[in-house]
Amino acid sequence: MWQPLFRLSAVCVLWSAAHLHATHATEIDYTKQVLPIFEQHCTGCHGEKKGLGKLRLHTIAAIQKKQAADEHLIVAGKPDKSELYERLILPAEHKKRMPKKADPLPQEKIELIRLWIEQGATFQLAAAGVDAAAVNSVTGNSVGGTNKPPAAEPQAEEIKREPPPLPEVAPADEAAIEKLMAAGAQVSPLFANSPLLQVSFALRGEPATDADLAQLAAVAKQTYALNLAAAQISDQGLAVVSQLTNLAQLHLENSSVTDTGLASLSNLQNLKYLNLYGTTVTDAGLPHLHGLKHLRNLYLWKTKVSYDAARALEKTIPDLAVSLGFDHPVVARKRLGKELERAQENAQEAAATAEKVKQEFEAATKANEEATKNLESVEKALEVLKGEGKTEPDEKKPEEKKAEEPAKSDEKD
Numbered sequence: 001m002w003q004p005l006f007r008l009s010a011v012c013v014l015w016s017a018a019h020l021h022a023t024h025a026t027e028i029d030y031t032k033q034v035l036p037i038f039e040q041h042c043t044g045c046h047g048e049k050k051g052l053g054k055l056r057l058h059t060i061a062a063i064q065k066k067q068a069a070d071e072h073l074i075v076a077g078k079p080d081k082s083e084l085y086e087r088l089i090l091p092a093e094h095k096k097r098m099p100k101k102a103d104p105l106p107q108e109k110i111e112l113i114r115l116w117i118e119q120g121a122t123f124q125l126a127a128a129g130v131d132a133a134a135v136n137s138v139t140g141n142s143v144g145g146t147n148k149p150p151a152a153e154p155q156a157e158e159i160k161r162e163p164p165p166l167p168e169v170a171p172a173d174e175a176a177i178e179k180l181m182a183a184g185a186q187v188s189p190l191f192a193n194s195p196l197l198q199v200s201f202a203l204r205g206e207p208a209t210d211a212d213l214a215q216l217a218a219v220a221k222q223t224y225a226l227n228l229a230a231a232q233i234s235d236q237g238l239a240v241v242s243q244l245t246n247l248a249q250l251h252l253e254n255s256s257v258t259d260t261g262l263a264s265l266s267n268l269q270n271l272k273y274l275n276l277y278g279t280t281v282t283d284a285g286l287p288h289l290h291g292l293k294h295l296r297n298l299y300l301w302k303t304k305v306s307y308d309a310a311r312a313l314e315k316t317i318p319d320l321a322v323s324l325g326f327d328h329p330v331v332a333r334k335r336l337g338k339e340l341e342r343a344q345e346n347a348q349e350a351a352a353t354a355e356k357v358k359q360e361f362e363a364a365t366k367a368n369e370e371a372t373k374n375l376e377s378v379e380k381a382l383e384v385l386k387g388e389g390k391t392e393p394d395e396k397k398p399e400e401k402k403a404e405e406p407a408k409s410d411e412k413d
Helices: 002-023 030-041 060-069 083-088 107-118 132-139 174-182 210-219 237-243 261-265 283-289 307-316 329-388 398-412
Strands: 186-189 197-200 223-227 249-251 273-275 297-299 321-323
Touching: 030 107, 083 107, 174 186, 174 210, 197 210, 210 223, 210 237, 237 261, 261 283, 283 307, 307 321
Parallel strands: 197 223, 223 249, 249 273, 273 297, 297 321
Antiparallel strands: 186 197
16 A cells, blocks of 8 residues: 555655756756746746735846835745744744745745845856846846845855765555555655655644654654644653754644654755744753754744844854844844834934035025126116117207298298
């Protein structure tokens, strides 16, 4: 029974998983890979006709315009500090999760966007062979223009280290896989013909329990990604996770995990992604994660972890990005502080511009008054000149008067 199901599952993820695996070694092409995702899932609300939240994703120019006003939209090289990516990975029921009122994006598409941002969020043209003019018509940029958003050059300590290679393991026992699926878990290969597995209890009708986790022991070496979102498990039940030595991705959001339970993760040397959103985890649980040197993404939204403890953990683990959420009080305060500085700078620039315009207006008014006076002076001068050019009729000479007098006397006669 398992073999047909396994083959069907492999076919379902053949393109997506194999493609994602390949993208770790090649640069993501924005035009060919990222833009189509935006067009299919995002531009209905964030496009040319509608721009909810003043965000438009239909052209490069529109994205860069928004990014100039909001530096947190896309932080080149840091997907976990980029709001565009953070909104995509929120739990489905979260009011700020995107796409709004729609199914979450497929994991492979979210991963493409993450990799694109991690690689620098460049807006390079499509690969060779694609008409640049056609790309330009879609992106709204000139071919000769810059396609990369402004971002500080990475410091030496920020250069990303290469992730560990995928582990080589034997295929899992088919009976063990069938047992997991019978319990409601979704099981699929990491990519086509891979013995590594993705296991998820997140979509079954009820939360995973200690009994469900116990079944993972039979596929411990093969489990590469595990989703235990909303699981109701005890600290003792979580101990089986310590056996999953090749585990790279672990979802525990909205689960019952505690600070003590995190001790079971301390041996997961290959763990790269850990989501603890909405759990009761506090600063006391973080020391259990200090030894996870390959951990790159840690989500602590809606937990009781403090800002200082999160930043201290980032310093302990090279290249780790801890996300407390853009609405975390300290994060929000720092963001608003920067926005206040920008607003003050804008206000000062506006005041300077207003003063300059005022001075120019006053100078123009004075010039207008002087010009008017000069015009009136010239007009008066012209009037005077016209008056001086006029002459009165000449007086008649005495002889002419005498010549006229006999004529008048004759008329009397």
